[in-house]
Amino acid sequence: MYVFDVSDSDSNSFLFKTKHGLLYEIKFKHTPYLFENAPEYANDVYELSIILAGPETAAFTKTPPDPAIAYTVFAICEAFIKQLGHPIFLFICDTRDGKQAVRARTFTRWFAEINNPYLLKIDGSFPDEQVGMNYVSLIIQLAHPYFREATAAFADLMAAYNQPK
Amino acid sequence: METPTQPPRLTREKAHAIIRRLLTESMETRQKMEDEFHTDPGIQATLARLERGDQEKLVINEQP
Numbered sequence: 722m723y724v725f726d727v728s729d730s731d732s733n734s735f736l737f738k739t740k741h742g743l744l745y746e747i748k749f750k751h752t753p754y755l756f757e758n759a760p761e762y763a764n765d766v767y768e769l770s771i772i773l774a775g776p777e778t779a780a781f782t783k784t785p786p787d788p789a790i791a792y793t794v795f796a797i798c799e800a801f802i803k804q805l806g807h808p809i810f811l812f813i814c815d816t817r818d819g820k821q822a823v824r825a826r827t828f829t830r831w832f833a834e835i836n837n838p839y840l841l842k843i844d845g846s847f848p849d850e851q852v853g854m855n856y857v858s859l860i861i862q863l864a865h866p867y868f869r870e871a872t873a874a875f876a877d878l879m880a881a882y883n884q885p886k
Numbered sequence: 887m888e889t890p891t892q893p894p895r896l897t898r899e900k901a902h903a904i905i906r907r908l909l910t911e912s913m914e915t916r917q918k919m920e921d922e923f924h925t926d927p928g929i930q931a932t933l934a935r936l937e938r939g940d941q942e943k944l945v946i947n948e949q950p
Contacts, residue, residue: 726936728928738937746923752908774920847909849909878896882901
């Protein structure tokens with residue numbers, strides 16, 4: 722796992738650099754509208770954004786395999802949990818290059834590798850005319866006080882979205 | 887006897903509006919992060935600290 726630090730610009734943003742010189746930024750963006758009908762836990766929801774930001778000038782279309790990245794990303798999530806108590810994370814796969822399915826598989830592999838017994842990941846897929854399929858994962862602590870309600874609400878959102886017209 | 891109030895069931899339209907907003911904002915956030923990463927002074931200061939290995943200011947973390 723790599724050493725990480727909170728960004729001086731944003732206390733919800735974390736940075737780390739890998740042994741291959743790759744720079745990552747991990748950001749938690751408050752997303753309370755996901756469960757806007759549930760004020761008990763709507764404020765707990767944060768989108769987890771992961772960007773590979775550098776090195777600025779190098780061509781890095783393929784990153785070398787590095788299991789420490791997954792451990793670092795989830796260690797950052799743990800640090801955020803310690804700060805906030807019961808955040809619920811939402812991970813949305815980037816669709817801009819059409820590789821969202823690959824990202825969803827990678828994220829699932831990461832989650833399996835870190836093997837955190839206190840977290841649950843629920844996957845959702847949302848078909849879209851423009852990009853094909855959007856992959857979204859909800860990550861929640863098993864001990865979240867509204868675990869049952871929040872997971873049910875996510876399932877409801879998926880079901881409602883995928884209802885036929 | 888009063889029946890407990892149930893929260894309104896999500897409609898297809900409402901679910902689409904929420905997901906559309908989620909996906910749009912997600913893309914905008916990612917783009918903004920990428921655009922600002924190499925120019926934001928706070929990010930650059932943090933990266934410099936990471937490079938120096940300034941352990942006193944770095945987050946102490948443990949493997950999950």
